Amino acid sequence: MAQTIAASEVKTIILACEAGMGSSLMSVNALKKKLKKANVDGVTVLHKPARGIPADAQVVVVHKGLAGVVRNKAPNAVVVTFSHFLNDPAFDALVKAFTDNGDILDTGG
Amino acid sequence: MTVLSIERIRLGATAVDKLDAIRQAGDLLVSSGCVEAGYIDGMLARESTMSTYLGNGVSIPHGTFDNKGQIQQTGISVLQLPAGVEWEDGEKAYLVIGIAASSDEHVGVLSSLAEVIEDEDTTQLLITTTDPQVILTYLSAEAVEE
Numbered sequence: 001m002a003q004t005i006a007a008s009e010v011k012t013i014i015l016a017c018e019a020g021m022g023s024s025l026m027s028v029n030a031l032k033k034k035l036k037k038a039n040v041d042g043v044t045v046l047h048k049p050a051r052g053i054p055a056d057a058q059v060v061v062v063h064k065g066l067a068g069v070v071r072n073k074a075p076n077a078v079v080v081t082f083s084h085f086l087n088d089p090a091f092d093a094l095v096k097a098f099t100d101n102g103d104i105l106d107t108g109g
Numbered sequence: 110m111t112v113l114s115i116e117r118i119r120l121g122a123t124a125v126d127k128l129d130a131i132r133q134a135g136d137l138l139v140s141s142g143c144v145e146a147g148y149i150d151g152m153l154a155r156e157s158t159m160s161t162y163l164g165n166g167v168s169i170p171h172g173t174f175d176n177k178g179q180i181q182q183t184g185i186s187v188l189q190l191p192a193g194v195e196w197e198d199g200e201k202a203y204l205v206i207g208i209a210a211s212s213d214e215h216v217g218v219l220s221s222l223a224e225v226i227e228d229e230d231t232t233q234l235l236i237t238t239t240d241p242q243v244i245l246t247y248l249s250a251e252a253v254e255e
Binding site for chain 2: 020087
């Protein structure tokens with residue numbers, strides 16, 4: 001499913017976690033920091049458990065190991081996957097979509 | 110009770126493999142009254158589905174959503190492995206940070222940890238120090254400069 005969404009339409013990014021105890025919190029911070037550094041404002045990063053993703057979510061950022069759970073919860077969301085919690089190229093690509101006014105691509109497979 | 114305390118820090122440890130390291134980090138949480146022993150199984154299970162390796166020689170094993178009931182109090186343990194242990198293909202962990210969180214009290218410590226990992230010299234210091242106070246100083250919630 002090759003879904004995309006224009007970054008300009010996105011107001012909220014959901015970062016999905018499993019237990020919300022550790023690794024995903026690191027990713028929330030890392031992503032917020034990168035957005036701030038690139039002077040991207042007007043987009044909010046929310047931290048939510050993968051099992052509780054709202055069906056109308058626009059963009060969900062999630063570790064590749066949890067992508068399937070997110071896909072089931074929000075079939076129409078653009079799912080962006082990452083492998084490294086702190087410094088993943090996926091975060092940079094996401095920030096770039098905002099700074100370049102580009103599209104956010106689904107990488108959830 | 111503080112999230113990170115001296116009794117939950119073990120320096121100069123050795124581990125035969127990743128699972129051993131996770132058990133040791135988990136034992137520090139058990140012995141200091143943060144979790145029930147069964148929580149360690151959750152830490153091992155979580156690691157088998159998704160690695161908690163963060164980069165720069167640091168990993169943060171913790172349980173899953175299903176283990177939250179086994180947490181008695183939010184706490185963080187630090188296992189220092191100066192010789193490291195292989196965590197992922199070609200990546201060794203030297204600092205294994207065990208996490209048990211039933212609330213958000215530990216978020217400050219994680220923010221401090223994120224700062225430490227970004228700086229290789231500081232990470233190296235924490236991997237080699239023989240003074241637990243150094244770990245406490247760098248990882249305390251107040252260490253983050255905004």
